[in-house]
Amino acid sequence: MAEFIQLLFNGLVEGSIFGIAALGISLVYSVLRLVNFAAGDFLTLSAFTTYFFSVDLHMPLVIAVLISVVIGVVISLFLEFLIWRRLRKSGAGMLALFLVATGVAFVLRQSIALTFGSNSRKFNIDQIKTFEFLGAQIAQAQLVVLCCASIAITSIAIFIKKSVIGKNMRAYSDSPSLAAVSGINVQRVIIATWCISGAFGALAGVFQGTVQGQFTSGMGLDLLLSILAAVVLGTIGDAYGALIGGFVLGIVMELSTWSAFFGGIPSTYKPVVAFSVLVIVLLFKPEGIFGVKARRI
Amino acid sequence: MTQPLIKITNLEGGYGDIKILNGVNIEVPEKSIVTIVGPNGAGKSTIMKAIYGIARVTAGSATIMREGKEINILATKPYNLSKIGIGYVPQIENIFVAMTIDENLDVGYIPETGKSLEELKESMYVRYPDLVSRKKDRAGQLSGGQRQMLALARALMSAPDVLLLDEPSAGLAPALVDQLFDELVRINNSGVTILMVEQNARRALEISTYGYVLDMGKNRHEGAGADLAVDPAIVGIYFGKRNQG
Numbered sequence: 054m055a056e057f058i059q060l061l062f063n064g065l066v067e068g069s070i071f072g073i074a075a076l077g078i079s080l081v082y083s084v085l086r087l088v089n090f091a092a093g094d095f096l097t098l099s100a101f102t103t104y105f106f107s108v109d110l111h112m113p114l115v116i117a118v119l120i121s122v123v124i125g126v127v128i129s130l131f132l133e134f135l136i137w138r139r140l141r142k143s144g145a146g147m148l149a150l151f152l153v154a155t156g157v158a159f160v161l162r163q164s165i166a167l168t169f170g171s172n173s174r175k176f177n178i179d180q181i182k183t184f185e186f187l188g189a190q191i192a193q194a195q196l197v198v199l200c201c202a203s204i205a206i207t208s209i210a211i212f213i214k215k216s217v218i219g220k221n222m223r224a225y226s227d228s229p230s231l232a233a234v235s236g237i238n239v240q241r242v243i244i245a246t247w248c249i250s251g252a253f254g255a256l257a258g259v260f261q262g263t264v265q266g267q268f269t270s271g272m273g274l275d276l277l278l279s280i281l282a283a284v285v286l287g288t289i290g291d292a293y294g295a296l297i298g299g300f301v302l303g304i305v306m307e308l309s310t311w312s313a314f315f316g317g318i319p320s321t322y323k324p325v326v327a328f329s330v331l332v333i334v335l336l337f338k339p340e341g342i343f344g345v346k347a348r349r350i
Numbered sequence: 351m352t353q354p355l356i357k358i359t360n361l362e363g364g365y366g367d368i369k370i371l372n373g374v375n376i377e378v379p380e381k382s383i384v385t386i387v388g389p390n391g392a393g394k395s396t397i398m399k400a401i402y403g404i405a406r407v408t409a410g411s412a413t414i415m416r417e418g419k420e421i422n423i424l425a426t427k428p429y430n431l432s433k434i435g436i437g438y439v440p441q442i443e444n445i446f447v448a449m450t451i452d453e454n455l456d457v458g459y460i461p462e463t464g465k466s467l468e469e470l471k472e473s474m475y476v477r478y479p480d481l482v483s484r485k486k487d488r489a490g491q492l493s494g495g496q497r498q499m500l501a502l503a504r505a506l507m508s509a510p511d512v513l514l515l516d517e518p519s520a521g522l523a524p525a526l527v528d529q530l531f532d533e534l535v536r537i538n539n540s541g542v543t544i545l546m547v548e549q550n551a552r553r554a555l556e557i558s559t560y561g562y563v564l565d566m567g568k569n570r571h572e573g574a575g576a577d578l579a580v581d582p583a584i585v586g587i588y589f590g591k592r593n594q595g
Contacts, residue, residue: 220453220456220457223448223449223453224446224449224453224457226448227446227447227448228443230404230440230443231440231443231444231445232446233402233404233428233429234402234404234428234431234438234440235432235457235504235505236429236430236431236432236433236458236508237429238429239429
């Protein structure tokens with residue numbers, strides 16, 4: 054039982070990170086029809102910049118995280134103006150966007166490796182401190198991540214549901230042609246989308262770096278498959294679905310290692326679970342768990 | 351005729367290299383209903399799409415009178431057209447199907463109306479009581495007639511004094527077509543100028559102050575709506591038997 058609680062909690066923590074990262078990808082897809090394969094490396098980038106500001110420059114961790122979020126947003130917007138906007142104007146198709154996103158991912162990853170080197174890093178936080186809950190060991194860092202992630206998830210869900218920009222984003226994703234003729238400033242919607250995606254990618258990166266303990270420049274890429282599985286599971290383009298998909302996938306991946314479950318699989322094979330989920334969903338329910346074939350956020 | 355509210359002069363344009371409009375002239379007096387009719391491919395809808403920057407304009411102008419001054423519509427960004435009092439109901443995709451009825455109205459609202467969102471929404475629900483019980487339903491679940499009412503309500507949420515309608519009766523059952531035209535007259539009576547493009551030419555012209563017949567992207571005939579509606583030459587050539595009922 055204690056093992057189950059432990060895995061469930063780990064799954065919740067990991068799931069909240071998947072959810073946050075998946076939300077950014079799903080939102081960008083729903084608004085821009087772009088599967089952002091570079092999203093994984095945005096996670097890595099923010100983990101490294103947070104490390105740089107907090108450990109190298111001795112800034113308080115919270116400030117370092119905030120700066121990293123700003124950097125994530127700025128780079129997302131920079132790429133929008135430098136690349137994505139031009140590609141849209143030239144009428145680039147899905148394949149062209151996919152190839153360019155993959156290219157951006159490579160450039161980003163290698164730039165991080167060049168700048169920060171290939172050594173693994175570790176935030177200056179207490180990794181040892183744990184609480185006991187129903188026999189499970191819950192690390193303080195995990196608890197903080199889960200709380201922060203929950204706040205971020207709740208705020209963004211309310212923002213998309215209630216705010217003017219959120220409604221305009223959903224309207225644009227529903228029908229770009231109608232949105233463009235009903236008084237919605239489309240450019241503003243696109244910029245808001247990149248801001249959210251950049252900020253949430255950065256948060257997910259810091260959270261993952263915290264939970265993982267150590268991280269290298271390959272961290273984001275390793276996670277990308279799981280994040281994409283969460284996106285597809287929650288119906289691609291559905292922001293709420295992405296959050297739920299993230300949680301479901303996180304918990305499923307953790308519980309797959311449960312010893313009561315056919316002895317459990319070795320934890321190094323967890324990405325295989327994510328990949329299997331991706332394949333199963335695509336084979337049997339390609340429209341995702343919500344089963345609504347129409348696109349929505 | 352006094353200075354028209356909207357004036358389209360020698361408009362030329364189309365899509366990419368394909369030229370559809372070859373010099374169209376339309377004048378829309380204030381508080382009137384003006385209908386543009388004509389055979390398929392005459393370029394009726396392209397006029398609206400040119401105004402909204404969807405079709406390319408190569409020559410000509412389109413202006414609207416605002417406080418004694420002419421404002422260039424073609425130089426106004428599409429999302430700012432609602433701010434200068436123009437509302438638009440496209441022919442297809444004219445509601446946000448994945449959003450609720452209430453949210454569709456929210457999205458249509460702009461603060462420049464000087465009225466609060468709640469106030470305007472309330473007036474829409476009074477106007478279209480069928481929508482009240484379905485506020486929280488997705489717009490995609492509405493029937494054809496209700497969809498068209500929502501499309502009108504969404505456009506009216508920016509409190510326009512000019513409404514551009516692209517084939518508002520397309521796809522509606524005959525009984526609903528009558529209802530729709532009655533509604534357009536009611537909107538017009540509340541002080542909103544209407545410029546519409548219609549396939550259902552006779553019915554539309556009957557309620558119109560003035561009508562234009564377009565062919566090959568050019569003006570062919572024009573006249574008072576009621577006259578055009580019964581003009582045998584025009585009825586025979588352009589409307590076809592199908593629309594004479």
